[in-house]
Amino acid sequence: MTRHYNFCAGPAALPTAVLERAREEMLDYQGRGLSVMEMSHRSDEYVAIAEKAEADLRELLNVPSNYRILFTQGGATQQFAAVPWNLLGPGGTANFIETGIWGKKAIQEARHLFGAAHVAASSAESGHVAVPRQQDIALSSDAAYLHFTPNETIGGLAFDYLPHTQREDGIEVPLVADLSSSILSAPLDVSRYGVIYAGAQKNIGPAGLVVVIVREDLLDRARDDMPTLFSYRQLAEAGSMINTPATYSWYLAGLVFDWLKNDVGGLDAMDAINQRKSDKLYAAIDGSALYSNPIAPINRSRMNVPFVLADSRLDSDFLVEAEQAGLLNLKGHRSVGGMRASIYNAVPEAAVDALVAFMNDFEQRRG
Amino acid sequence: MTRHYNFCAGPAALPTAVLERAREEMLDYQGRGLSVMEMSHRSDEYVAIAEKAEADLRELLNVPSNYRILFTQGGATQQFAAVPWNLLGPGGTANFIETGIWGKKAIQEARHLFGAAHVAASSAESGHVAVPRQQDIALSSDAAYLHFTPNETIGGLAFDYLPHTQREDGIEVPLVADLSSSILSAPLDVSRYGVIYAGAQKNIGPAGLVVVIVREDLLDRARDDMPTLFSYRQLAEAGSMINTPATYSWYLAGLVFDWLKNDVGGLDAMDAINQRKSDKLYAAIDGSALYSNPIAPINRSRMNVPFVLADSRLDSDFLVEAEQAGLLNLKGHRSVGGMRASIYNAVPEAAVDALVAFMNDFEQRRG
CATH class of the missing domain: 3.90.1150.10 (Aspartate Aminotransferase, domain 1)
Structure with missing residues (x-):
C-alpha cells in the first residue's frame, strides 16, 4: 500500500489514522455484526455515533450552548439557497462581502431565488488580492444578514479580521460565514457568528456532508415556502434526522473530530x-x-x-x-x-x- | 469478524463482497496512493469511477438513450420538493396515488411548496392493504404528472401494475415513481416512466445518495425559481457535478452495480x-x-x-x-x-x- 501526499483542494486528504480505523470497522462495527453503513439511523448504536460526533465538534470549537449543530447534505452550494430562506424574513435583503468565486456563487444563488442581493463590499476591482477593510463595508438599510467567505478556496484569500455588522440604524445583523475550507484549522469564536456552514470535504470528512452551526434565536426567522430539508428549525427539532441523513459520512466526520481531539490535541x-x-x-x-x-x-x-x-x-x-x-x-x-x-x-x-x-x-x- | 443477518429497512444491508472491496481499496485505490474519498471529483480517476457506475446502472436497468441518469443528494425527501419544481410547469397540478406513508409525505411537500396537490387515488380507506386499481385513478384536468410509490417501505404494499396516465383530454402525463425501496430488485421498463428516483440506502449504496432517471424531453419544463441543485436540467448538463457530489457514496453505488452485474448475473x-x-x-x-x-x-x-x-x-x-x-x-x-x-x-x-x-x-x- 502506498499513501502519496495529496494537496487536493477538495475532496481533500483525510488523516491516514482515520482511514485505517474506518477500514478496520468497515464490515463489523465493534462486534455488532454489521457496518456503520448498514445501521438504521434511529438505532441506539448509530445515535451514539452521531451524538459523539456532535459532542466532539462542540468541544473542539467551543460552541456555546445557545447554538445548534446540524448535519445535512448538498454541499455549501445548497446552503447558498438555504441561508436566505432561513434568514431573510419578510422584506430583508441578503448582504455579502465578495472576495472570490465562492462568495460570488452565494450572491448569484440569493439573487436567483430572491431577486435581490446587496454586495456590501468586494475585492473584485483589486483582482481579489486583499480583502475589503471594515470601513469599506456598506450594508444596505434593510440588510437581514451579512454573508462572507473567511477563506476563499480558489483564490487563496483569507480574512484577517471578523467584520462588524451594524447597519446605519444601529441594528446589528447576523454574520454568516461559509467556512468550508478553513473550519477546524484554528480555534474560532462561534459567538460572533449567526450561522456558520461548511462542506465537509476539506477539513471534516467525505463530500456530501455539510455542517451548519446556527444561533438558536435565528431558528424562527424562516420564510414558509422552503423545502422542508432546508429548514434549520426543522433540522434542529429532528436532530438532523428529518429523513435518513448521510450516516456514513457523519460517522467519518466523527472519526476526524476524534482524531483532532485525541491525536492532534x-x-x-x-x-x-x-x-x-x-x-x-x-x-x-x-x-x-x-x-x-x-x-x-x-x-x-x-x-x-x-x-x-x-x-x-x-x-x-x-x-x-x-x-x-x-x-x-x-x-x-x-x-x-x-x-x-x-x-x-x-x-x-x-x-x-x-x-x-x-x-x-x-x-x-x-x- | 462477525457478519449478522441484517433485515433493516434502511440504511440497509450491503453485499459483503462490496464492503470487502471497499475495505481493500480504502487507503489506496488501485495503487494511486490515495482513497477514493480523497480524490478530486474532476480528476481522471474519479471521473472514470463515476462514469463506470452510471454505465453499469444504465446496462442493468436497460435505460433508453433518451433518459439521463443523475446522482444527487438529500434522499427521496428532497425529491419530494425537486419533482414538482422540475415538472409542474406553469399552471399544472401535481397528481398522486397515495398508498402509504412515503406517498403521503410526497403529497405534503408538494402542497406545502406549491399550494395544491391532487390525490388521484388512495388506498387510505382500506388501511393501505391493497393498491387502487386503474379505474379508481382520477387525474385532475390540469394534471402535470402522476406520482406514485411502487413499493411502500413501511406498509409493505407494492403495485402489481403500472398505472396509465391519460387525462380526460387525452393528454398522457409523465409517470413519476419513488422507487427507493424496490429499484434494482427486478427488471424495469424505464421507458414507461417520466422520472424515476431512489434514495440509495436500500438497494444502491449508502444513505445520502439519490439516483434520478429522467426522460430528456422533461428537462426544460422546470420553473425558474428553484435552488440550482434541484434542477434536473442543470444537473444533467453538469454530469451531476454542479458542485462536489457525494463522491464516496457514488463509488460505493458503483461497486454495488458491479456486484449485481458480475456476481449476481x-x-x-x-x-x-x-x-x-x-x-x-x-x-x-x-x-x-x-x-x-x-x-x-x-x-x-x-x-x-x-x-x-x-x-x-x-x-x-x-x-x-x-x-x-x-x-x-x-x-x-x-x-x-x-x-x-x-x-x-x-x-x-x-x-x-x-x-x-x-x-x-x-x-x-x-x-
Whole structure:
C-alpha cells in the first residue's frame, strides 16, 4: 500500500489514522455484526455515533450552548439557497462581502431565488488580492444578514479580521460565514457568528456532508415556502434526522473530530501546525525567483496556497515531475490556472517539507 | 469478524463482497496512493469511477438513450420538493396515488411548496392493504404528472401494475415513481416512466445518495425559481457535478452495480432470488397461527415484509431472541409497530432461511 501526499483542494486528504480505523470497522462495527453503513439511523448504536460526533465538534470549537449543530447534505452550494430562506424574513435583503468565486456563487444563488442581493463590499476591482477593510463595508438599510467567505478556496484569500455588522440604524445583523475550507484549522469564536456552514470535504470528512452551526434565536426567522430539508428549525427539532441523513459520512466526520481531539490535541495544536506549514510554503515561494503568490501577506490563506511559475511553459513539467515525486493534485483551479497546494489539517507537515524540497530542486534545475 | 443477518429497512444491508472491496481499496485505490474519498471529483480517476457506475446502472436497468441518469443528494425527501419544481410547469397540478406513508409525505411537500396537490387515488380507506386499481385513478384536468410509490417501505404494499396516465383530454402525463425501496430488485421498463428516483440506502449504496432517471424531453419544463441543485436540467448538463457530489457514496453505488452485474448475473437473476426469498417468508407467515400479514397477496412487497404476532406481548421476546440468533433489525416501523423483515438484494437467501427457521422455532416454543 502506498499513501502519496495529496494537496487536493477538495475532496481533500483525510488523516491516514482515520482511514485505517474506518477500514478496520468497515464490515463489523465493534462486534455488532454489521457496518456503520448498514445501521438504521434511529438505532441506539448509530445515535451514539452521531451524538459523539456532535459532542466532539462542540468541544473542539467551543460552541456555546445557545447554538445548534446540524448535519445535512448538498454541499455549501445548497446552503447558498438555504441561508436566505432561513434568514431573510419578510422584506430583508441578503448582504455579502465578495472576495472570490465562492462568495460570488452565494450572491448569484440569493439573487436567483430572491431577486435581490446587496454586495456590501468586494475585492473584485483589486483582482481579489486583499480583502475589503471594515470601513469599506456598506450594508444596505434593510440588510437581514451579512454573508462572507473567511477563506476563499480558489483564490487563496483569507480574512484577517471578523467584520462588524451594524447597519446605519444601529441594528446589528447576523454574520454568516461559509467556512468550508478553513473550519477546524484554528480555534474560532462561534459567538460572533449567526450561522456558520461548511462542506465537509476539506477539513471534516467525505463530500456530501455539510455542517451548519446556527444561533438558536435565528431558528424562527424562516420564510414558509422552503423545502422542508432546508429548514434549520426543522433540522434542529429532528436532530438532523428529518429523513435518513448521510450516516456514513457523519460517522467519518466523527472519526476526524476524534482524531483532532485525541491525536492532534485540539485546535490550538492544529493551529500551530498549520501556521508552520503555511509559513514554510510561503517562505519558499517568496524566497524564489520562479514562484510567486499575488495575495497581500496579511490575507494569505493558511489552507490554500496558489502560486504561479514565472514561465507558464514549465507548468506541465512541474506537475508531471511533482506527481512522479508522489506530490498529487497541485494543479490550480481550472478558472485560474497555475498551481495550488491545499494544506488542510490532514496534510502532514512532512508533505509540505517534501513539496518545498521539490520546488527548490525544480527551480534549481529548470528555473 | 462477525457478519449478522441484517433485515433493516434502511440504511440497509450491503453485499459483503462490496464492503470487502471497499475495505481493500480504502487507503489506496488501485495503487494511486490515495482513497477514493480523497480524490478530486474532476480528476481522471474519479471521473472514470463515476462514469463506470452510471454505465453499469444504465446496462442493468436497460435505460433508453433518451433518459439521463443523475446522482444527487438529500434522499427521496428532497425529491419530494425537486419533482414538482422540475415538472409542474406553469399552471399544472401535481397528481398522486397515495398508498402509504412515503406517498403521503410526497403529497405534503408538494402542497406545502406549491399550494395544491391532487390525490388521484388512495388506498387510505382500506388501511393501505391493497393498491387502487386503474379505474379508481382520477387525474385532475390540469394534471402535470402522476406520482406514485411502487413499493411502500413501511406498509409493505407494492403495485402489481403500472398505472396509465391519460387525462380526460387525452393528454398522457409523465409517470413519476419513488422507487427507493424496490429499484434494482427486478427488471424495469424505464421507458414507461417520466422520472424515476431512489434514495440509495436500500438497494444502491449508502444513505445520502439519490439516483434520478429522467426522460430528456422533461428537462426544460422546470420553473425558474428553484435552488440550482434541484434542477434536473442543470444537473444533467453538469454530469451531476454542479458542485462536489457525494463522491464516496457514488463509488460505493458503483461497486454495488458491479456486484449485481458480475456476481449476481443481472436483474433477471436477482429477481428470481428475490422471488424465492419473499415466497419462502410469506409462506412461513401464511402457514403459521402466530404470524400474519394483512396485505392483499397480489400487492405484497417482495422487499419489505411486515408481520404481526397474534399476541403482541410476545413482541419483545421475539426481538430479543432474534437478535441473539444473529437476526438484526426486525422491529417494525415506529409508526406501525409489529415486525418487519426487509429482504433487499443484499440480504442473502440464507438469511431468509435462518429467519424462517427461527420463526418456526419461536412459534413452536411460544405460540
